[in-house]
Amino acid sequence: MSGKIALIGFGSAGFAALMSIRRYDPRAEAVIIDPKPYDLHHPCGIPYALEGIVSPEALVQEVALKSMGAVKVQAIAELIDWEKKIIAAEGENGKIEITYDTAIISTGYQANIPPVKNINAFLRKGIFTLAVPQDLDAVMMAVKTTDSAVVIGGGAIGLEAAIALKKHVSHVTLLEMKDHILPGVLDADMAQQVEKYCAAQGIACRTGSAVEEIVGDDEFRGVTAAGNVIEAGLCIVASGFAPNTAIAEKSGIQVEKFGIAVDKHLCTSAPDVYAAGDCIASWSIIGGEKIPVKLATSAYKQGTIAGANACGMKLEYGGTAGTFVTKLAELEIAGTGFTSRTASEAGFEPVQGKIQSRVLPDYFPGENAVALKIVADKHSGKVLGAQAIGDGAAWRVNLISMAIEYGIPLDALPSMELAYCPAVSEVHDPLLRAVDFTLRRMKR
Numbered sequence: 001m002s003g004k005i006a007l008i009g010f011g012s013a014g015f016a017a018l019m020s021i022r023r024y025d026p027r028a029e030a031v032i033i034d035p036k037p038y039d040l041h042h043p044c045g046i047p048y049a050l051e052g053i054v055s056p057e058a059l060v061q062e063v064a065l066k067s068m069g070a071v072k073v074q075a076i077a078e079l080i081d082w083e084k085k086i087i088a089a090e091g092e093n094g095k096i097e098i099t100y101d102t103a104i105i106s107t108g109y110q111a112n113i114p115p116v117k118n119i120n121a122f123l124r125k126g127i128f129t130l131a132v133p134q135d136l137d138a139v140m141m142a143v144k145t146t147d148s149a150v151v152i153g154g155g156a157i158g159l160e161a162a163i164a165l166k167k168h169v170s171h172v173t174l175l176e177m178k179d180h181i182l183p184g185v186l187d188a189d190m191a192q193q194v195e196k197y198c199a200a201q202g203i204a205c206r207t208g209s210a211v212e213e214i215v216g217d218d219e220f221r222g223v224t225a226a227g228n229v230i231e232a233g234l235c236i237v238a239s240g241f242a243p244n245t246a247i248a249e250k251s252g253i254q255v256e257k258f259g260i261a262v263d264k265h266l267c268t269s270a271p272d273v274y275a276a277g278d279c280i281a282s283w284s285i286i287g288g289e290k291i292p293v294k295l296a297t298s299a300y301k302q303g304t305i306a307g308a309n310a311c312g313m314k315l316e317y318g319g320t321a322g323t324f325v326t327k328l329a330e331l332e333i334a335g336t337g338f339t340s341r342t343a344s345e346a347g348f349e350p351v352q353g354k355i356q357s358r359v360l361p362d363y364f365p366g367e368n369a370v371a372l373k374i375v376a377d378k379h380s381g382k383v384l385g386a387q388a389i390g391d392g393a394a395w396r397v398n399l400i401s402m403a404i405e406y407g408i409p410l411d412a413l414p415s416m417e418l419a420y421c422p423a424v425s426e427v428h429d430p431l432l433r434a435v436d437f438t439l440r441r442m443k444r
């Protein structure tokens, strides 16, 4: 079914779609429409560039598009006439029209700016987002003129930003409106461990602190939150991302609360127009309900499926467990699926098994430890989620993510064969002990 496939937006989802098109229909003509002056960027690396671990230049990348049989049009796509199959775009030299046989919308996200009094007056003048690599320049300039910073939002990006800012300024305060950091992905008891770790890194985490107002006259001076004034010379807003749905809305393509509406083949309400990545309304792989998960991993997976389906395949997307990992200084934190709290909210009766353990045998030197929690449904024995903090957090959570995706019940997990060597792990790994513990609690 070779034809012309238009990719609107070239981030994780667009790139994955192109790779998929090359695999499923190498003769298809691929046209990329994206306004970036370079081919790709790596948003996930931005906090680590602020921390000084990677160079800002490494966050942008050119791709050998020609050898991949693709051409790029540097432009912003504005409208899809899906009856005539024409995309109207605005490029450097004015308006252009691009015809297509199949199109994929992968326009990603934009930073969410919370409705806080005076915030818009200080955007890019003391208050910054970390959404694209260009945002870094302004933050790097701002840290040179102050010794204090405040971060709005206690999700993974806010925490990564706080750790990074600590490399530049003495006082960093992180404000989270919910009662603990990493809400929705960690339970309170697990999040408290991360809060303690952040405190040890010199970051003041204030939870239950919704920002009420930005303080400043000509210059940004701080924020008020939960009735307190927090003085600071700069602020990073990390309060989530909104799907970039402008083109879909303008083109009469159905959009829902969390993004562009798609079916299980990632097809939108317009014929021959697919959508993938942060711009879509994704859903839970466990319960099927719509959820606002915006992650590079799911964007890549969706892009792969949308690219294949644009080539005539009929692949299905099953949803996301929101599997994530972050690394704050030396601490690895990962999670997948429901927490105990979100599982209850979704109508399950969650049973949890939590352990805190060294990961190496007692006789082996080293302090490596992991805190691990598994959440399962008491009635069905279905694995609902996991959270881990510490050594090997990601790989342990990834195995639980696989159990969720493939419907492996909790009582099948004790027979999992895990690699062992005393310098790396225990012969009976903490993950297996957490599984055993959860099973025992389930039988009570």
Ligand SMILES: Cc1cc2nc3c(=O)[nH]c(=O)nc-3n(C[C@H](O)[C@H](O)[C@H](O)COP(=O)(O)OP(=O)(O)OC[C@H]3O[C@@H](n4cnc5c(N)ncnc54)[C@H](O)[C@@H]3O)c2cc1C
Pocket (backbone or CB within 6 Å): 008, 009, 010, 011, 012, 013, 014, 033, 034, 035, 036, 043, 044, 045, 046, 047, 075, 076, 077, 078, 106, 107, 108, 109, 130, 131, 132, 157, 244, 247, 276, 277, 278, 279, 294, 295, 296, 297, 298, 299, 325
């Ligand atoms: C600071 C930061 C850290 C992150 N860390 C992680 C992490 O550790 N792990 C993780 O899984 N996820 C992380 N994410 C999330 C991850 O970056 C996104 O989920 C992922 O980039 C989404 O991919 P996408 O292709 O949907 O969108 P994007 O990567 O945003 O790509 C969208 C592209 O569309 C283009 N575009 C937009 N509108 C138009 C238009 N009208 N016409 C043409 N082109 C358009 C944009 O220029 C952009 O290139 C992080 C995000 C940020 C900002």
